Every structure is written in structure tokens, then in C-alpha cells.
Amino acid sequence: MIRFALVGAGFIGSVHAGNLAAHPDVDFVGVADIDPTRSASLARRHATTAIDLDQAFDPDSVDAVLIASSTDTHAEHLRRAATVGLAALCEKPIDLDLDRAVAVVTAIDLDGRPMMVDFNRRFDRDYTQLRQAVRAGEVGGVELVQMTTRGPALPPLEYLAVSGGQMRDQTVHFFDLARWITGEDPETVFATGSVFTDPRVSELGDVDTSVVTLRMPSGALVAIDSARRIGYGYDERIEVLGSDGMIEAGRRHVGAVSRYHAGRVVGDGMHAGWFERVAPTYRSALDHFVDALAQRETLGPTLPEALKAQAIAEAATRSLRTGIPQPIVYPALSAATH
Incomplete structure (x- = not known):
């Protein structure tokens, strides 16, 4: 079982929450959001826990983080996941500003760090x-x-x-x-x-x-x-x-x-x-990500592809x-x- 934390409890976060909760190979650790009321509501719906960002990025209790927060937070969350050694599946884009997106990808050593951008099509x-x-x-x-x-x-x-x-x-x-x-x-x-x-x-x-x-x-x-x-x-x-x-x-x-x-x-x-x-493409993207982590296979779209x-x-x-x-x-x- 791969232990997943979800960051972001908005519309697309709720889509990912349903898929995480239903996946047979995922242990859905919890949901973090800037609005604690929203994360608590989404967590209750899927029988998991409302957590804070420190818990979401805790490598002792989490293996992978799914980043579905506001666009302006994606780059920093990716950087944080890489720093503590977590795998990450991130909604597009890495950042709306291409230079900032390049800067964060350049700062991440992707060798052995499974990171994927959810170009779900x-x-x-x-x-x-x-x-x-x-x-x-x-x-x-x-x-x-x-x-x-x-x-x-x-x-x-x-x-x-x-x-x-x-x-x-x-x-x-x-x-x-x-x-x-x-x-x-x-x-x-x-x-x-x-x-x-x-x-x-x-x-x-x-x-x-x-x-x-x-x-x-x-x-x-x-x-x-x-x-x-x-x-x-x-x-x-x-x-x-x-x-x-x-x-x-x-x-x-x-x-x-x-x-x-x-x-x-x-x-x-x-x-x-x-x-x-x-809608089915979000489930299939998660399947691909989980399978790649479990079997240590190549995943994509990668950050450089994004x-x-x-x-x-x-x-x-x-x-x-x-x-x-x-x-x-x-x-x-x-x-x-x-």
C-alpha cells in the first residue's frame, strides 16, 4: 500500500480524493487545505483525516503527495516534496510563470524521485x-x-x-x-x-x-x-x-x-x-502513477515534459x-x- 496525502480540497481535489479513497493499492492518509473546514469536510466524506501541511509532507507517514492546491502553490509544494524525498503527482501547471517553473524543476534532482504532472488527456x-x-x-x-x-x-x-x-x-x-x-x-x-x-x-x-x-x-x-x-x-x-x-x-x-x-x-x-x-482519465492517471511507484517503472508526463x-x-x-x-x-x- 502506498501512503498518499492530498494537498488541496477544492473541486479537483475532491475528484482526486474520491479516486484515492477507492484505489485498492492506496492508503489515503489525509487531506490538507488552507481552509481547515474544507479539508475536514472532504476527509469525512472519504473516511480519512484532515491534516496540516507538515503532516502531508512527513516522510515517516507519507510516501507520495498529490498536489491539487491553487496553481500559485504547485512549485513550492513540488520543491518541498523533493526535499523530503516524497513522490509527487501534481496538477498542471508547475507554475504559470515559465521561468519560475523552470527554476523549481532545475532545483530538483529528479534522479530517483518519481514526479509527474497530471496532463490527464x-x-x-x-x-x-x-x-x-x-x-x-x-x-x-x-x-x-x-x-x-x-x-x-x-x-x-x-x-x-x-x-x-x-x-x-x-x-x-x-x-x-x-x-x-x-x-x-x-x-x-x-x-x-x-x-x-x-x-x-x-x-x-x-x-x-x-x-x-x-x-x-x-x-x-x-x-x-x-x-x-x-x-x-x-x-x-x-x-x-x-x-x-x-x-x-x-x-x-x-x-x-x-x-x-x-x-x-x-x-x-x-x-x-x-x-x-x-473524468475517467483522472482515475487512469492515478493508476499509472501508483503502478509506476510500486513496480519502479518509468512514469510520465514528467516535469521536463510539462x-x-x-x-x-x-x-x-x-x-x-x-x-x-x-x-x-x-x-x-x-x-x-x-
């Missing part, structure tokens, strides 16, 4: 199968990748103001997927966007709808369209076109029943929101603001961090 069943097929050469050389990430409604402006913008908050998951699926680090990025929902989004320096093009070293192109509000549910898909064929992880509906009438066909719609669509996705998001944000393509500059990390 990698654990989507369909995306995993798509990647396996692409890496096995089933479509030949990759030439064009098309990705879609579209949400049902504009998040609260209060959230958008601290999210880092669409590139860093929403599209970054697909920057990570693009690298993971193709096995290439994109060299340049061009991004363009508009605001269709609320003019105050523009005042925040953000967009709600965008299209991004990545150019890979092989010449392959990746096109990602992102939308905050579409009105018909939550919509994700990935298509990879190769020299010998095409593979697609299509839109996932809530069901597979179609009703046929004269002149029309009515089918099941999309998931109501992003969480309903991706930094690469963030570097792409930074370049895409610059392109969005300047209107011109941008080179992607990846952090230079020491050998110990790879």
Missing part, C-alpha cells in the same frame, strides 16, 4: 490507442494532425483572470498531446484568436476562440482549434493523417442510440461539460499577441532533470 482510452497506432507506423509518416478542444460555456471571468489565458489553460493539454503522439517537439507556432462571448475577455488580454498551427521538425503540421463556448456540450477529437492512411479518435457522445424518422435521424448528444467527458508543453503555450501566447509566428524555445535543463 494522455490517459484517455481513445487517445492512447491512437498514439499506439501512429507510433507503430499504421498511417505511415505523419503529415497533418487536427485537434479539437471545445467547451460548452465561458468559464467565470474571475477564473479567466488568473488562468493564464486560453493557450496556457485549455490548449496546453493538446500541446502536450501533440508531442506525445508524434514524438516530435514543434519548432514554431502561429496562433490567432477572437472573442465572441463577452467583450471583457478582450480586456483580460485573452480570447475565447482560437486556431493554432504547430510546425514539426519533420515538416508535419498540427492544427488545434479551441473554443470556450459552443452551446452543444463538450467536444474533443484528434485526427492524424499520414502518408499511408488516417486514424481518428472521434467525438464521444453520451450514448450510441440513433432514432430514425422520415427525413431525419436523432442521435445522442455530447457530454454536458469537460469533466463529464474526461515544461515543454508550457514552453509551447508561452510561444503561442506571444504569437496570439503579435500576430506573427514564433519560434519555440525549450528550457535548458541539466542531465539530472531528464
Whole structure:
């Protein structure tokens, strides 16, 4: 049994708490949060204990920490876990500021320290199968990748103001997927966007709808369209076109029943929101992390991989603001961090 502490008792913390409590190979030690009332409530729900940060990072009673606290605390919690020798599974991003994220990863000797950033889309069943097929050469050389990430409604402006913008908050998951699926680090990025929902989004320096093009070293192109509000549910898909064929992880509906009438066909719609669509990926990511710890196997996405996705998001944000393509500059990390 791997002894886990959870740091953060907000919405995503509550998701992780349920998965930790249900995992057969996890001893859910307790929940820590800046709000003791919130941590106590979440702990009661899952038959564990409300603890403080010192207890959450105590290597005598904890083997691993799951960091689901506010974004501005991730880097310091990762540093603390590394200092005391704990494994860590951290929500993205390491820090919204790339320089600060690089600084903390550089300060951590990752040799023998299992640390993973929860880019949970990698654990989507369909995306995993798509990647396996692409890496096995089933479509030949990759030439064009098309990705879609579209949400049902504009998040609260209060959230958008601290999210880092669409590139860093929403599209970054697909920057990570693009690298993971193709096995290439994109060299340049061009991004363009508009605001269709609320003019105050523009005042925040953000967009709600965008299209991004990545150019890979092989010449392959990746096109990602992102939308905050579409009105018909939550919509994700990935298509990879190769020299010998095409593979697609299509839109996932809530069901597979179609009703046929004269002149029309009515089918099941999309998931109501992003969480309903991706909830199983959080469980699968935890499974991967626990299995890697128990069997001392390689885990990922690693901290350096997360930094690469963030570097792409930074370049895409610059392109969005300047209107011109941008080179992607990846952090230079020491050998110990790879």
C-alpha cells in the first residue's frame, strides 16, 4: 500500500480524493487545505483525516503527495516534496510563470524521485490507442494532425483572470498531446484568436476562440482549434493523417442510440461539460502513477515534459499577441532533470 496525502480540497481535489479513497493499492492518509473546514469536510466524506501541511509532507507517514492546491502553490509544494524525498503527482501547471517553473524543476534532482504532472488527456482510452497506432507506423509518416478542444460555456471571468489565458489553460493539454503522439517537439507556432462571448475577455488580454498551427521538425503540421463556448456540450477529437492512411479518435457522445424518422435521424448528444467527458482519465492517471511507484517503472508526463508543453503555450501566447509566428524555445535543463 502506498501512503498518499492530498494537498488541496477544492473541486479537483475532491475528484482526486474520491479516486484515492477507492484505489485498492492506496492508503489515503489525509487531506490538507488552507481552509481547515474544507479539508475536514472532504476527509469525512472519504473516511480519512484532515491534516496540516507538515503532516502531508512527513516522510515517516507519507510516501507520495498529490498536489491539487491553487496553481500559485504547485512549485513550492513540488520543491518541498523533493526535499523530503516524497513522490509527487501534481496538477498542471508547475507554475504559470515559465521561468519560475523552470527554476523549481532545475532545483530538483529528479534522479530517483518519481514526479509527474497530471496532463490527464494522455490517459484517455481513445487517445492512447491512437498514439499506439501512429507510433507503430499504421498511417505511415505523419503529415497533418487536427485537434479539437471545445467547451460548452465561458468559464467565470474571475477564473479567466488568473488562468493564464486560453493557450496556457485549455490548449496546453493538446500541446502536450501533440508531442506525445508524434514524438516530435514543434519548432514554431502561429496562433490567432477572437472573442465572441463577452467583450471583457478582450480586456483580460485573452480570447475565447482560437486556431493554432504547430510546425514539426519533420515538416508535419498540427492544427488545434479551441473554443470556450459552443452551446452543444463538450467536444474533443484528434485526427492524424499520414502518408499511408488516417486514424481518428472521434467525438464521444453520451450514448450510441440513433432514432430514425422520415427525413431525419436523432442521435445522442455530447457530454454536458469537460469533466463529464474526461473524468475517467483522472482515475487512469492515478493508476499509472501508483503502478509506476510500486513496480519502479518509468512514469510520465514528467516535469521536463510539462515544461515543454508550457514552453509551447508561452510561444503561442506571444504569437496570439503579435500576430506573427514564433519560434519555440525549450528550457535548458541539466542531465539530472531528464
